Amino acid sequence: MLTREIDQSLYESYSDDIPLILKRIYAARGVSESQLSMALPGLLKPNFDQLNIALELLEKCLLEDKQILIVGDFDADGATASAVAIKALRLMGAKHVDFLVPNRFKHGYGLSPEIVNEAKRDKEPDLIITVDNGISSNEGAELARSLDIDVIITDHHLPPNELPNANAIINPNLRGCDFPSKNLAGVGVCFYLFSSLKTYLTKQGYFEKNNIQNPDLRTLLDLVALGTVADVVKLDQNNRILVNEGIKRIREKRCSKGILAILELTKRPVESLQASDLGFTVAPRINAAGRLSDISQGIRCLLSDDMNDARRYAQTLEEFNIKRRKEQTRMQDEALAIVEDQAIDKSDFAIVLYDESWHEGVVGIVAGKLKETYQCPSAVFAKADNVLKGSIRSIPDVHIKDLLDLVDRENQGLIEKFGGHAMAAGLTINPDNFEQFKNAFTEEITKHLKGKKPIIELLTDGSLDSAEITLKNAELLRQASPWGQGFEEPIFYGDFELVEQRIVGEKHLKCNLKLQGTNSVLEGIAFFQEKLDSKKARVAYKLNVNSFRGNESLQLMIESIESS
Numbered sequence: 001m002l003t004r005e006i007d008q009s010l011y012e013s014y015s016d017d018i019p020l021i022l023k024r025i026y027a028a029r030g031v032s033e034s035q036l037s038m039a040l041p042g043l044l045k046p047n048f049d050q051l052n053i054a055l056e057l058l059e060k061c062l063l064e065d066k067q068i069l070i071v072g073d074f075d076a077d078g079a080t081a082s083a084v085a086i087k088a089l090r091l092m093g094a095k096h097v098d099f100l101v102p103n104r105f106k107h108g109y110g111l112s113p114e115i116v117n118e119a120k121r122d123k124e125p126d127l128i129i130t131v132d133n134g135i136s137s138n139e140g141a142e143l144a145r146s147l148d149i150d151v152i153i154t155d156h157h158l159p160p161n162e163l164p165n166a167n168a169i170i171n172p173n174l175r176g177c178d179f180p181s182k183n184l185a186g187v188g189v190c191f192y193l194f195s196s197l198k199t200y201l202t203k204q205g206y207f208e209k210n211n212i213q214n215p216d217l218r219t220l221l222d223l224v225a226l227g228t229v230a231d232v233v234k235l236d237q238n239n240r241i242l243v244n245e246g247i248k249r250i251r252e253k254r255c256s257k258g259i260l261a262i263l264e265l266t267k268r269p270v271e272s273l274q275a276s277d278l279g280f281t282v283a284p285r286i287n288a289a290g291r292l293s294d295i296s297q298g299i300r301c302l303l304s305d306d307m308n309d310a311r312r313y314a315q316t317l318e319e320f321n322i323k324r325r326k327e328q329t330r331m332q333d334e335a336l337a338i339v340e341d342q343a344i345d346k347s348d349f350a351i352v353l354y355d356e357s358w359h360e361g362v363v364g365i366v367a368g369k370l371k372e373t374y375q376c377p378s379a380v381f382a383k384a385d386n387v388l389k390g391s392i393r394s395i396p397d398v399h400i401k402d403l404l405d406l407v408d409r410e411n412q413g414l415i416e417k418f419g420g421h422a423m424a425a426g427l428t429i430n431p432d433n434f435e436q437f438k439n440a441f442t443e444e445i446t447k448h449l450k451g452k453k454p455i456i457e458l459l460t461d462g463s464l465d466s467a468e469i470t471l472k473n474a475e476l477l478r479q480a481s482p483w484g485q486g487f488e489e490p491i492f493y494g495d496f497e498l499v500e501q502r503i504v505g506e507k508h509l510k511c512n513l514k515l516q517g518t519n520s521v522l523e524g525i526a527f528f529q530e531k532l533d534s535k536k537a538r539v540a541y542k543l544n545v546n547s548f549r550g551n552e553s554l555q556l557m558i559e560s561i562e563s564s
Contacts, residue, residue, distance in 0.1 A: 003461070021468060021476060025490050068125065070086055075231070081227060110134055127150045135155040135163070151166040156172060156184050188228055191224045202214060222254075351371075458491065473543055474543035497535060499513065523556065
C-alpha cells in the first residue's frame with residue numbers, strides 16, 4: 001500500500017472552517033480551496049472551436065422546422081447524451097427531432113456509412129447531430145454531406161489526424177481548442193452545446209418571438225451527472241459541479257422518471273444517492289441494453305415522462321442486466337482459466353484473448369476484469385460477422401490509444417479501425433491477423449514498459465486513529481462528494497484484530513474489527529471475500545454511513561484485507 005503525499009503548502013492555505021480530515025484529503029489531491037466550490041455559476045465558459053457555426057445551423061433548423069436526427073453511442077454516456085439532445089431541442093421548440101443509435105452487432109461504432117444510409121432511408125434527416133461519437137467517422141460524415149445532410153459532431157474522444165468533413169465539430173480535445181477542461185464526457189459536451197444554443201437564441205429574441213417559454217436546462221443535469229459518472233472521466237472541478245448539481249436534483253426527485261424507476265427497482269434510497277450509485281446501479285442497466293441488444297430501450301427509459309412507462313422500461317433493462325451478468329460470469333471464468341494456463345512471460349505485460357463463443361457486447365467488461373486481476377493492459381476479442389471486434393482496458397502507465405497508433409503505424413493493414421482514449425479503446429481486426437496483433441501489441445507494451453512490469457499498489461490516505469474513525473467523519477466525507485476518477489474517495493488503512501467473521505449472501509465477508517491497541521469494535525464488510533485464517537489483519541477501508549430502517553451507523557467498506 002502507498003500513502004498519498006500531502007502538499008503541505010496547500011494544507012496550510014485552507015481556511016479554518018475546513019475540518020482537519022478534509023484538509024488532509026484535499027491537500028493529498030492537489031486541490032486548492034477555490035477548486036472546492038460546487039456552485040453552478042463556477043462552470044467553465046463554452047469557448048469551443050466552431051461553436052458559432054453549430055449555433056447558427058441549429059437556429060436555422062429550428063426556424064425552418066427541419067428534420068433533426070440524433071445519432072448516439074451504445075453506452076450510458078451515449079444514451080444520456082441522446083436524451084439530453086432530444087429534451088433540449090424539444091424544449092426549444094423543435095417539432096421534428098428523433099434519434100437513431102447504431103446497433104453494435106449490425107452497424108458498428110459511430111456515424112458509419114451503414115447508419116447514414118439507414119438514416120436517409122428511414123428518417124430523411126436534414127441535420128444529423130452525433131453525440132459521444134463521430135470524431136473518427138470520416139466516411140460516414142462524407143456520405144451524409146453528399147446526401148445533402150448537414151452534420152454537427154459532438155464528441156470527447158481523441159481526434160485522428162484527419163478530421164471528418166462535418167459542418168461543425170464540438171470537441172474539447174480538438175487541437176487548438178481553448179476550452180480549459182479536456183475531461184468532459186460525451187454528455188457534458190452535448191450539454192454545453194445546447195446551453196450555448198439557449199443563450200444564443202435568447203439574445204436573438206427567438207423564444208419571445210415564437211411564444212416559447214425560455215427553457216431551464218438545469219432540468220437536464222441529472223442525465224449529465226449519470227453519463228459523466230458512467231463514462232469514468234476525470235472529476236475535475238467542472239465535472240464535479242455538473243455531477244453534484246445532477247445528484248442534488250435526483251435526491252429531490254426533480255429528474256428523469258427513468259432514473260427514478262431504476263433506483264426504485266433496485267431498492268436504492270433516492271434521498272441519500274451517491275455518485276457510486278449512478279456508476280454501479282443505474283449505468284450498468286442502461287449499458288446492458290446496448291451490450292446485448294439495442295440501447296434505444298435505455299434512451300426511451302430516460303426520455304419517459306410517465307412513471308408507469310418508465311417502470312416498464314426499467315424492468316426490461318433489468319432483464320437485460322441479468323442476462324449480461326450471466327454472460328459476463330461465463331466469459332470471465334473462461335478468460336481467467338486461459339490466462340492461468342498461459343506462459344507467464346507474455347501475460348506479464350499484456351493479455352490478448354479470443355474465443356469464438358464470446359459475446360461482442362461483454363468483451364469490455366471482461367477486459368476490465370483481467371486488467372484489474374493481472375494489472376496489465378488486456379484486450380479481449382469476439383467474433384462479429386467476418387471480423388474480430390476487441391475491447392482494451394489499460395493501466396496508468398500505458399496510454400492505450402497512443403500505443404495503438406504506434407502498432408498501426410508499424411504494422412500497416414494489421415488493424416482495420418480503432419479508437420479510444422488513455423485507459424480504454426476498441427478495435428477491429430481480421431481473424432487471420434489475431435496472432436500477429438497479439439505479438440505486435442505485447443511487444444510494443446513490453447518495449448514501452450522497458451521490460452519491467454509496473455507495481456500498482458493501492459493508494460491510501462494513510463491511517464486513522466480510533467478518535468478519527470467516527471460516524472461524524474464518515475458523514476463529512478459523504479458531504480464532500482462527489483468522489484470519482486481523479487478525485488478518488490479516501491481509503492485509509494490500519495492493523496485490526498478480527499473479533500468475528502461470517503459470510504453473508506454466500507460470498508461477502510461481514511466482520512467485527514478492533515483497531516489494534518484500542519477497545520472500540522467496528523463493523524466492516526468486504527465484498528467477494530472469504531474468511532481469513534488469521535485473527536490479525538491489515539485492512540484498507542472507506543468510512544461509510546450505513547442507513548438501515550431510518551438509523552445511521554458507521555461501517556467500514558473494506559477494499560482489501562490480508563493477514564498481518
